[in-house]
Amino acid sequence: MGRRIGTFVASFIVWCLLAYPWSEAGGWDWQSIIVGLGAAALVAVILSDALALRPAKFLNPVRWFWAAVYLPVFIYYCIVANLHVMYLVLHPDLPIKPGVVKVKTRLVSNAARTALANSITLTPGTLTVDVTDDGYLYVHWLVVESAEMKAATEKIVERFEGWLERIIE
Amino acid sequence: MKKLATEERDGMSTIVRTVTRWVSAFIILYGLYIVAYGHLTPGGGFPGGVIMAGGFVLLMLAFGKKRLTALLPVARASALDCLGALGFWLLAVAGLVFGGGVFFRNFLPHGLRLRLWSAGIIPLCNVAIALKVTASLVLMLVALSVLRVKAGGTDEDFVSDIEEE
Amino acid sequence: MDLLPLIVAVPLLAGFVLPLVPKRAERLADGLALLTAAVLAALSIVALRMPDCIYAIGGWNPPIGINFVLDGASKLMLLVVCVITFVITLYSPAYMVRFTGKRKFYALFFLMVAGMNGVVLTGDMFNLFVFIEIASIASYALVGFGCQKEELEASFRYLVLGSVASSMILLGIALLYAKMGTVNMAHLSDKIAAAGGLGGAGPTTPEGKASALLIFATVLFICGLGLKAALVPFHAWLPDAHPSAPTPISAMLSGLLIKTVGVYALARVLFSVIGITPVVSNVLMILGALSMVVGVFVAIGQWDFKRLLAYHSISQMGYIVLAIGLATPLGVVAGLFHLVNHAIFKPLLFLTAGSVEYRTGTRQLDQMGGLNKKMPVTGTTSFIASMSIAGVPPFNGFFSKLLIIIACFQAGRYGFAIAAVVVSILTLASFTKVQKYAFFGPLKQKWGRITEVPATMAAAMALLAVLCLASSALMLKGPREFLLGNAQRSLTERQEYVERVLGNKHAGGDESLKSF
Amino acid sequence: MVYLLCLVLFLIGIYGVLTQRNLIKIILSLAVVESSVSLFLILLGYRVGGIAPIETAARPHESFIGMSVDPLPQAMVLTAIVISLGVLALSIAIAMRLYQRYGTYDVTQIRNLRG
Numbered sequence: 020m021g022r023r024i025g026t027f028v029a030s031f032i033v034w035c036l037l038a039y040p041w042s043e044a045g046g047w048d049w050q051s052i053i054v055g056l057g058a059a060a061l062v063a064v065i066l067s068d069a070l071a072l073r074p075a076k077f078l079n080p081v082r083w084f085w086a087a088v089y090l091p092v093f094i095y096y097c098i099v100a101n102l103h104v105m106y107l108v109l110h111p112d113l114p115i116k117p118g119v120v121k122v123k124t125r126l127v128s129n130a131a132r133t134a135l136a137n138s139i140t141l142t143p144g145t146l147t148v149d150v151t152d153d154g155y156l157y158v159h160w161l162v163v164e165s166a167e168m169k170a171a172t173e174k175i176v177e178r179f180e181g182w183l184e185r186i187i188e
Numbered sequence: 189m190k191k192l193a194t195e196e197r198d199g200m201s202t203i204v205r206t207v208t209r210w211v212s213a214f215i216i217l218y219g220l221y222i223v224a225y226g227h228l229t230p231g232g233g234f235p236g237g238v239i240m241a242g243g244f245v246l247l248m249l250a251f252g253k254k255r256l257t258a259l260l261p262v263a264r265a266s267a268l269d270c271l272g273a274l275g276f277w278l279l280a281v282a283g284l285v286f287g288g289g290v291f292f293r294n295f296l297p298h299g300l301r302l303r304l305w306s307a308g309i310i311p312l313c314n315v316a317i318a319l320k321v322t323a324s325l326v327l328m329l330v331a332l333s334v335l336r337v338k339a340g341g342t343d344e345d346f347v348s349d350i351e352e353e
Numbered sequence: 354m355d356l357l358p359l360i361v362a363v364p365l366l367a368g369f370v371l372p373l374v375p376k377r378a379e380r381l382a383d384g385l386a387l388l389t390a391a392v393l394a395a396l397s398i399v400a401l402r403m404p405d406c407i408y409a410i411g412g413w414n415p416p417i418g419i420n421f422v423l424d425g426a427s428k429l430m431l432l433v434v435c436v437i438t439f440v441i442t443l444y445s446p447a448y449m450v451r452f453t454g455k456r457k458f459y460a461l462f463f464l465m466v467a468g469m470n471g472v473v474l475t476g477d478m479f480n481l482f483v484f485i486e487i488a489s490i491a492s493y494a495l496v497g498f499g500c501q502k503e504e505l506e507a508s509f510r511y512l513v514l515g516s517v518a519s520s521m522i523l524l525g526i527a528l529l530y531a532k533m534g535t536v537n538m539a540h541l542s543d544k545i546a547a548a549g550g551l552g553g554a555g556p557t558t559p560e561g562k563a564s565a566l567l568i569f570a571t572v573l574f575i576c577g578l579g580l581k582a583a584l585v586p587f588h589a590w591l592p593d594a595h596p597s598a599p600t601p602i603s604a605m606l607s608g609l610l611i612k613t614v615g616v617y618a619l620a621r622v623l624f625s626v627i628g629i630t631p632v633v634s635n636v637l638m639i640l641g642a643l644s645m646v647v648g649v650f651v652a653i654g655q656w657d658f659k660r661l662l663a664y665h666s667i668s669q670m671g672y673i674v675l676a677i678g679l680a681t682p683l684g685v686v687a688g689l690f691h692l693v694n695h696a697i698f699k700p701l702l703f704l705t706a707g708s709v710e711y712r713t714g715t716r717q718l719d720q721m722g723g724l725n726k727k728m729p730v731t732g733t734t735s736f737i738a739s740m741s742i743a744g745v746p747p748f749n750g751f752f753s754k755l756l757i758i759i760a761c762f763q764a765g766r767y768g769f770a771i772a773a774v775v776v777s778i779l780t781l782a783s784f785t786k787v788q789k790y791a792f793f794g795p796l797k798q799k800w801g802r803i804t805e806v807p808a809t810m811a812a813a814m815a816l817l818a819v820l821c822l823a824s825s826a827l828m829l830k831g832p833r834e835f836l837l838g839n840a841q842r843s844l845t846e847r848q849e850y851v852e853r854v855l856g857n858k859h860a861g862g863d864e865s866l867k868s869f
Numbered sequence: 870m871v872y873l874l875c876l877v878l879f880l881i882g883i884y885g886v887l888t889q890r891n892l893i894k895i896i897l898s899l900a901v902v903e904s905s906v907s908l909f910l911i912l913l914g915y916r917v918g919g920i921a922p923i924e925t926a927a928r929p930h931e932s933f934i935g936m937s938v939d940p941l942p943q944a945m946v947l948t949a950i951v952i953s954l955g956v957l958a959l960s961i962a963i964a965m966r967l968y969q970r971y972g973t974y975d976v977t978q979i980r981n982l983r984g
Contacts, residue, residue: 030217037221050304058220065259066213066247133206150202230923234951266372273369281362283411284355291358292411302926328958332965479945486952490959497963502970506979509963513886513895516956520902523949524879527910530942531872 023063025077030059076187085185096178097142104143104161118163119148122156122172124180131187132156138179145175200250208250215243219318226314227307233317240318241325248330262330265323272320279309279316357408357421360396360431361474363389364467371459379455383446386459390435390442393466397435401428405843407476407854415476415854416540422476422854425839429689430473430617432836433696434609436820438466441608444704444813445601447806448711452599458498465491465605469613476854478526478536478626485522485581485614489515492610495602496594507593514580514590521577528570529626539854542626542847550628567627574622575636582615584674585644588667592651595666596659596716600707603659604700607666612692616670620677624844629680637678642772645671649779653786658706658716661787662699665742668776669695675773676757679764685841687756690827693836694749697824698741701817705735708810709791712803718787723796727803730811732792734818739788741821743781749821752828871912878905892964892974899960903953911946914939 034055040048076082107115126132136147136156144161151157158175165171219240226232248256280292287293299306367389374382400423408421445462449455468488475481493515497508530536533544545551551567576587583591591611595603623629623637648668655661673695676688708731709724710716725732741748744755754777761770805811827833843850882905885898919938924930964974971979 026213030213033214033217034221037218038225048304054224054304058217058224061220062213062217065216129202129206133203136203147203152202230921234947270369270373274366277362277366277369280358284358287412289355290410290412291362291408294411302924332958332961479948483948483952486956490952490955493956493959493963497966500966505963505967505970509892509960509967512956512960512963513899516899516953516960517883517886517902519952519956520879520882520906523906524909527906527913527942530910531913536941536945 026066027059027063030062031055034059082186085182089182089186092182093138093141093179100142100144107161114162116162117160118166119157119159120163120166120171120175121168122158122176123168124154124156124172124176126154126180126183126188128188131183134183134187135176135179138183139175204250208246212243212247215246216240219243219322223314223318224304224311227310228302228304233314234321236314237318237321238325240322241329244322244326245329253330256326256330260326262327265327265330268319269323269327272316272318272323275316275319276313279313283309356396356399357403357406357423357474358410360393360400360435361421361467361471363392363396364463364470367463368460368467371456371463374456376456382456382459386442386445386463389463390439393435393470394439397431400431403428405853415856416535416537419480420476420537420854421474422538422850423474424843424850424853425836425841426617426621426689426843427473429693429836429840430613431470433693434466434469434473434613437608437696437700437817438605440813440816440820441601441604441700441704443816444604444707444810447810448600448707452499458495458599461491461495461498462602462605464488465495465610469609472613472618476538478529478538478541478622481538481618481621482519482523482526485618486519488610488614489519489581492598492602492606496598496606498599498602499597503593504597507590507597511590511594514587518577518580518587521573521580525570525573525577528566528573532566532570537854538621538626539851542628543851543855545627546847546851551630551633571623571627571633574619574627575633575640578615578619578622579640582611582619582670582674583644583667584615584640584670585647585667586640588644588648591667592660592663595663595703596657600659600703600710603662603707604703607663607703608696608700611666611670612673612696616673616677616692619674620844624680625847625850628847634678634680638675638766638769641671641673641675641678642769643671644668645675645776646772649776649783653779653783656718658709658718658721658787658791659703660716661718661783662702662706665702665780665783666695666699668780669699669742672754672757672773672776675769676760679760679766680845681760681764682841682845683756683763684760685845686833686837687753687760689837689840690756690833691750691753693827694741694753694821694824697817697820698738698748698750701734701738701814701821702742704810704814704817705731705738708806708814711806711810713800718790721791721797722794722800723792724800724803725792726796727800728805730805730814734814735792736788737818737821739784743784744777745781747822747825749824749827752825756828872909875905875909875912878908881905890976892967892976892979895976896957896960896964900953900957903949903956907946907949907953910942910949914942 035052038048038051038055040051040055107113124132124135126135132150132154136150139145139147139156139158146159148157148159156176158171160171160175163171164174216239219236219238219242221236222231222239223233223236226236244256244260247259283293283295284291287295294308294310296308296312298308304311367385371382371385374385403423405424407415408423409415410419410421413419442462445458446455449458452458465488468484468486468491471484472481472488475484493508493512496511497505526536529541533541533548535541535544545567548567549564551564551571580587580590595606598606623633627633644667646668648664648666648671652661652664652668655664669691673688673692676684676691679685679688706716708728709721712728713721713724715721737748741750744751754773758770758773761767761773827836879902882898882900882902885901886895889895889898916936916938918936920933920936922930922933922937922940967979968974973979
């Protein structure tokens with residue numbers, strides 16, 4: 020039931036963003052809101068566990084706080100990685116050493132692993148190729164600094180892992 | 189990828205599944221929006237229906253066919269398909285009955301310009317078309333993509349999947 | 354007036370409702386199908402008695418909205434389509450028991466009928482295309498309905514050629530829209546006439562290229578609709594597709610589909626919209642004569658019963674197109690007469706072939722023999738139909754062929770007239786072979802235990818055989834004037850068509866519509 | 870000129886239908902033919918610098934009636950696309966069934982019927 024309510028609420032918010040029922044003709048467009056409630060209910064009925072397996076997590080303000088902190092951190096990593104890739108591209112020798120490394124994550128939930136994989140992919144230079152069910156990630160790395168799993172995990176995974184654990188896990 | 193093939197489940201990896209779970213609701217919602225606002229903005233029954241069918245097909249690709257048929261059994265999709273067409277037909281004939289004997293007459297009050305409730309029967313037509321398009325596209329893609337065709341196979345391995353009525 | 358859209362709406366309803374019938378209740382599906390077909394036949398007879406009129410769908414008047422036009426030609430075609438559909442529906446339930454998914458068969462069947470009725474009624478070029486496609490897609494699926502090797506192959510070939518044809522038709526419509534800025538048939542006709550038509554005989558226009566584009570569009574229509582009608586250079590799909598389909602569908606395809614989406618649409622576009630010129634007329638006649646001759650020559654050598662009939666369809670379509678291509682009043686009357694007759698005897702022949710296949714399981718003529726003794730109704734009706742198609746006097750085929758030959762002589766086309774006579778003799782030879790091998794002669798040992806087909810199938814065949822004789826009455830002046838004469842006038846009198854649809858306010862079209 | 874390119878596309882599609890041996894490639898050629906016609910039809914309605922014929926609160930329909938692109942071909946193209954979608958789906962289904970029966974997609978080996 021919690022999942023359904025979560026889906027319903029999220030769908031309704033998205034509907035309001037799509038249809039902006041407050042801007043037409045000055046006031047509130049009640050027709051749109053009523054149809055939106057119906058549509059969100061329909062989506063919630065069709066897809067019971069659409070959004071999150073445990074939507075109650077969304078109600079925890081601590082998680083929101085860490086998410087707000089994580090965003091600038093992630094952007095910082097992203098910019099650093101961008102500059103690094105730029106350096107590699109502009110370097111006359113093109114000092115790249117591409118390869119796929121296997122790393123381990125201690126994150127358990129699917130959502131957290133997905134967020135981790137996406138964070139790794141969004142950072143230039145690293146790209147998640149696959150995730151296995153027992154917590155291993157295959158990452159394509161532009162400059163393989165260490166093919167050994169533990170060292171690679173330190174380099175790639177651990178800078179995100181702690182944050183994501185607090186946010187999603 | 190080798191790992192994936194040996195796994196005992198159909199569908200794709202964790203990432204695809206999780207992301208699918210995050211977005212599929214919004215895809216279907218967006219389809220509903222396109223249908224509902226079809227008479228005011230670009231869109232309508234067909235594009236909205238295609239988007240919704242896309243949401244269902246994404247579910248099928250990520251989670252496997254069982255998930256989709258649990259959500260929308262083939263027989264029910266087939267019935268919805270007919271019901272959508274029937275609804276459109278009824279709207280057309282309703283013009284004959286209520287609209288002074290003119291087929292497809294827009295007999296409902298037209299409402300205020302640019303509001304959701306306007307344009308008479310056209311939003312209702314859009315809903316009927318969307319139902320038809322969604323159901324038939326889902327059916328079509330289930331039939332085309334999930335069945336495994338064996339060269340020289342018998343009828344049974346082909347038909348068994350779609351004809352579970 | 355109010356009943357006109359129902360002629361399209363009722364089969365559509367059947368197409369949507371029949372798949373909803375539970376699988377266990379196939380009897381119910383049969384009953385509903387028969388009921389629908391009966392309602393349609395009744396509607397077509399009611400439509401016959403209505404005055405000529407137009408029907409604006411949704412209340413939008415002609416140049417803007419889609420409209421249905423009921424005139425002589427559409428009345429005639431509606432009558433033919435709906436009555437023959439009823440008879441074939443009567444035949445279907447017993448025949449189709451050996452296929453699975455009878456409800457789906459009916460659904461597709463009635464979608465096809467809806468498409469054909471729409472083609473006959475519509476007064477809008479794009480709508481014409483849509484209805485052609487509805488009928489065609491349903492027929493592609495129906496040809497492959499059995500899902501055996503040959504059926505699928507025929508269906509695929511038919512689908513590929515059919516969709517290329519559809520694309521050509523759509524391209525032609527797009528060209529007309531590009532030049533004239535409208536897709537309403539009457540409005541188009543009016544504008545084309547004002548622009549000088551195909552030959553450029555009228556007042557010269559500022560746009561000198563009008564006729565070049567128009568010629569291109571006409572060629573596209575002749576190719577596209579000729580492909581749908583299986584005229585000879587474009588006939589390759591027909592001998593595969595028609596025999597492969599289940600028998601009721603063979604009968605529908607040969608008897609009705611190639612006529613409505615092929616010949617009728619071609620005649621409507623060329624006569625009512627573009628306007629016929631001597632060149633187009635010659636092209637039609639040559640295509641017709643070619644189909645006539647090639648069809649019958651290939652047919653003679655066939656041993657597969659249904660395949661032989663399919664080649665004869667090409668040949669008989671040739672007669673119809675030849676006669677209509679004459680573009681003289683008598684020619685068009687003769688062509689329409691032959692069209693009606695062919696729509697009666699060709700389904701009958703296919704149904705008898707299906708009955709033979711139903712009991713013996715073979716379509717090869719040389720394996721049959723003496724079936725008259727075991728299947729008297731099938732044998733007799735088949736004999737009547739064979740004599741009709743071969744043009745033997747008391748039956749309807751004789752009169753229409755006679756009219757065609759007279760019309761050819763009257764127009765001074767002696768060569769075509771002689772060809773028609775020769776083809777008729779060859780047809781007789783071919784059907785003598787059919788009768789001799791299949792129904793006469795000694796009964797073969799292995800057919801000792803077969804019996805006559807179920808009563809409904811026999812009834813359908815008997816009904817068509819009666820129609821074969823009854824339609825000879827169209828030769829009499831009264832019925833001929835009522836059915837064929839009106840139809841001919843509504844096709845050839847282009848100005849009347851325009852005035853009927855646009856009212857008297859035409860003359861160049863509205864300025865507001867020219868803005869694009 | 871652009872219209873001629875549509876015609877070229879049309880002819881390329883026809884060429885593909887006639888010469889290809891693989892069922893799937895024939896179907897793709899068919900799709901090219903259908904798309905070329907749709908493209909032609911949609912180009913007919915285009916006008917240079919035209920705006921979308923959509924009415925909003927800020928732009929009532931009176932204000933763009935002479936400057937918008939022609940919406941009629943758009944409606945027709947949408948219908949044509951739906952139709953070609955149906956044809957495409959049906960053709961792929963038939964091709965799958967043919968593969969099941971014959972074990973090949975090569976038309977030269979699918980030749981039980983005499984032409």
